Amino acid sequence: MKREILSQAAPTPAGPYSQAVEESGTVYCAGQVGISKATGQLEGSIAAQTKRALENISEVLKAAGLGLDDVVKTTVFLADMGLYPQMNEEYAKHFRAPFPARTTVQAAPPRGALVEIDAVARKKSP
Numbered sequence: 001m002k003r004e005i006l007s008q009a010a011p012t013p014a015g016p017y018s019q020a021v022e023e024s025g026t027v028y029c030a031g032q033v034g035i036s037k038a039t040g041q042l043e044g045s046i047a048a049q050t051k052r053a054l055e056n057i058s059e060v061l062k063a064a065g066l067g068l069d070d071v072v073k074t075t076v077f078l079a080d081m082g083l084y085p086q087m088n089e090e091y092a093k094h095f096r097a098p099f100p101a102r103t104t105v106q107a108a109p110p111r112g113a114l115v116e117i118d119a120v121a122r123k124k125s126p
Contacts, residue, residue, distance in 0.1 A: 001023075002021055002022070002023045003021070003022050003023075004018045004019075004020075004021060005018065005019055005020035005021065005022055005027060005029075005060060005063050005064045006018070006019055006063060007019060007059045007060045007062065007063035009037060009059040009062070009063075010032070010037060010056045010057075010059040010060050011032070011035045011037050011040075011056060013030065014110070014111075017030055018030060019060045019063075020060045020061070020063075020064060022064055025122060025123040026120060026121070026122050026123075027061065027064045027066060027070075027120070027121045027122075027123070028118075028120055029057050029060050029061065029118055029119040029120070029121070030118060031075075031077065031109075031116040031117060031118040032053045032054075032056040032057050032060070032116065032117055032118070033049065033052075033053055033056075033109055033110060033111060033113035033115065033116045034048060034049025034050065034051070034052035034053045034056075034113060034114070034115065035052065035056070035111070035113075036052060037056070037059075042111065042112065042113055045086070045114075046083040046086045046087050046090075046114045046115060047086050047087070047089065047090040049113060049114050049115050050086075050087045050090040050091055050115050050117070051090050051093075051094075053115060053116065053117045054068070054090075054091070054094045054117060057071075057117060057118075057119050058094075061119070061121055064121070065123070066121045066123065068094055068095060069095075069096070070121040070122060070123065070124070071095070071100045071119045071120065071121045072100050072101065072120055072121060072122050073100050073101045073102070073119065073120040074100050074101075074102045074103075074117055074118065074119045074120075075102070075103045075104075075105070075117070075118050075119075076091070076102060076103070076104040076105070076115060076116075076117050077104075077105055077106075077107035077109050077115065077116040077117070078104060078105070078106055078107065078109075078114070078115055079106070079107070079108065079109055079113070079114045079115070080106065080114070081104075081106045083114060083115070084104065087104075087115055100119070
């Protein structure tokens with residue numbers, strides 16, 4: 001049965017979607033940009049936005065009883081592929097081997113963000 005995951009510690013969805021949905025032990029997180037829940041503003045640099053986006057995902061996962069170590073797949077949407085090295089450097093600080101599978105594409109993240117990241121996480125079998 002599908003259930004909504006909602007974290008008060010992450011930004012509120014800006015439209016008709018859930019922060020995450022869990023189905024059969026898999027959690028599908030909506031894309032997060034580098035917006036601070038406290039200020040409602042985007043962080044400045046690509047590194048800061050990447051860090052904040054992953055922190056927001058972490059908070060959503062925490063509400064589902066998971067963490068970044070449970071992530072099996074991410075998609076990174078970059079406003080400019082020239083930002084890839086700086087994004088990748090910050091991204092690597094948040095995951096450890098075995099790293100999630102990842103797709104990175106150039107796109108137009110919402111609200112003028114430089115990066116948006118979504119994630120899929122899986123609950124471990126008992």
